[in-house]
Amino acid sequence: MACGSCGTGKDGAPGGCQSKGSCASGSCNRMNVHDWLANLPFSDPESSCRVVEVSFNNGSRKDYFKNTTLHYFEKGEMVAVEGVNGFDVGMVNLTGELVRLQLKKHKIDEFNPDIKKVLRRASDADLAKMAENKAREAQVLIRSRAMARVLKLELKMAEVEVQADGRKATFFYIADDRVDFRELIKQYASEFKVKVEMRQIGARQEAGKVGGIGSCGRELCCSTWLTDFKSVNTNAARYQNLSINQTKLSGQCGRLKCCLNYELDTYMDALQFFPNDADMLETAKGRAFLVKKDIFRNLMWYTMAESNKQYPLSLETVKKIKLQNREGIRPEELETAEVITGKPKEIEPEYADIVGQISLRSLEKTTRKRRDKERSQQQNQQRGPQGQGPQRPPQNRGGQQRPPQEGGGNNQRPPKQQGQGQQQRSPQQKQQGQGQQRPPQNRGAQQQRPPQQQRPPRPPENRGPQKPKEGGE
Numbered sequence: 001m002a003c004g005s006c007g008t009g010k011d012g013a014p015g016g017c018q019s020k021g022s023c024a025s026g027s028c029n030r031m032n033v034h035d036w037l038a039n040l041p042f043s044d045p046e047s048s049c050r051v052v053e054v055s056f057n058n059g060s061r062k063d064y065f066k067n068t069t070l071h072y073f074e075k076g077e078m079v080a081v082e083g084v085n086g087f088d089v090g091m092v093n094l095t096g097e098l099v100r101l102q103l104k105k106h107k108i109d110e111f112n113p114d115i116k117k118v119l120r121r122a123s124d125a126d127l128a129k130m131a132e133n134k135a136r137e138a139q140v141l142i143r144s145r146a147m148a149r150v151l152k153l154e155l156k157m158a159e160v161e162v163q164a165d166g167r168k169a170t171f172f173y174i175a176d177d178r179v180d181f182r183e184l185i186k187q188y189a190s191e192f193k194v195k196v197e198m199r200q201i202g203a204r205q206e207a208g209k210v211g212g213i214g215s216c217g218r219e220l221c222c223s224t225w226l227t228d229f230k231s232v233n234t235n236a237a238r239y240q241n242l243s244i245n246q247t248k249l250s251g252q253c254g255r256l257k258c259c260l261n262y263e264l265d266t267y268m269d270a271l272q273f274f275p276n277d278a279d280m281l282e283t284a285k286g287r288a289f290l291v292k293k294d295i296f297r298n299l300m301w302y303t304m305a306e307s308n309k310q311y312p313l314s315l316e317t318v319k320k321i322k323l324q325n326r327e328g329i330r331p332e333e334l335e336t337a338e339v340i341t342g343k344p345k346e347i348e349p350e351y352a353d354i355v356g357q358i359s360l361r362s363l364e365k366t367t368r369k370r371r372d373k374e375r376s377q378q379q380n381q382q383r384g385p386q387g388q389g390p391q392r393p394p395q396n397r398g399g400q401q402r403p404p405q406e407g408g409g410n411n412q413r414p415p416k417q418q419g420q421g422q423q424q425r426s427p428q429q430k431q432q433g434q435g436q437q438r439p440p441q442n443r444g445a446q447q448q449r450p451p452q453q454q455r456p457p458r459p460p461e462n463r464g465p466q467k468p469k470e471g472g473e
Helices: 097-105 124-134 137-150 182-192 203-210 235-239 264-273 315-326 360-386 427-435
Strands: 051-056 061-066 078-082 087-094 118-121 156-162 168-174 195-200 280-282 287-294 299-304 310-314
Touching: 051 078, 051 097, 061 078, 061 097, 078 124, 087 097, 087 124, 137 156, 137 182, 156 203, 168 182, 168 203, 182 195, 235 264, 280 315, 287 310, 299 315, 310 315
Parallel strands: 168 195
Antiparallel strands: 051 061, 051 087, 078 087, 078 118, 156 168, 280 287, 287 299, 299 310
């Protein structure tokens, strides 16, 4: 519950906390309460509770004081109250009928004369003196730890609270065993010139004074609203089917988390319907051992000794098998129950063709071709200054190679004679040759003659253009 000064400012921006130091711990929720009876009208104001609850040191300590003045104090006001040999300054935390309910809860008499009184509203001088003495607490804490270490006392000084007028200081310490600090009190009194009060606290109280964020992502319960620290043991984790992992079950104080007790009663009520003597079941295939209890689905999970497969059984099935075992009957198989998960069925999304008729692969292919063309052009431009012309891509021209041109002229090939390389074939031979399959051969510019005729000798290999002989053969 945030204080009244927190909220949104202009234009929706967070206004921040302006509660004059009450949120110095980093949060407005530190031991804060909401008076839900504050706006209710009462017929007789004189019969309302005249006791107010005052918090000190940003909510780390609270106490009740009797309002003997004629002033009506509202929540959040700073008041000066009776202290030890002086006065102290605190903030009003609770007023009205809700205080009477708190007194009844803590078994405190409203008309007890030992209850201290509220003196007045805190003046500017009172607030200035309180701020001056509160500034000493950090140095006093450091010095007190050093003095305790010199005396070799087995204790840890957690916090020091100095009274507003500077006449008293309360030292909160943690110790496992009883500590003799009589000599330490004398040194503290002579060193700090105050009246010393030693108060022992536990690890959970220390975590509440320090504050922090828990594993749940929220502020620690002990620093916001929890005041009664009940004992927590590992049985609370076993009843809730939690793994006994000390690291995960421990809080920032090093003890088991207080939230283990929050849902324990619900689990205990649900476990009343589960059979207690069903840790092992006898079957024809062997023994089945209990693994866990699922109170949300009312199932008990078992596993066989020979295999690691788990069998979920309903409570009625377990009770039935247990009754058969008592009569000496071993069932053949375990009747497993259907496990229904609360996870909704996933619906496959419908995809829309926003590209249309254009295929992404064709676009990538076009881009790749354009990139290869640009790369080949760049290579040709680099080869140009070296006296080499652009190279043409190789083409399949039937195995013929054009002889190099001399002088750049166009030389024509001489006409071929029928007697040199080729002979004309008759139409009948052509039809016979189409029906037969010939193995692939590397034929150059010449055609293979039919097997009935003798193959003429091959012309010489590429040795330049040949000139026709004079006179012929």
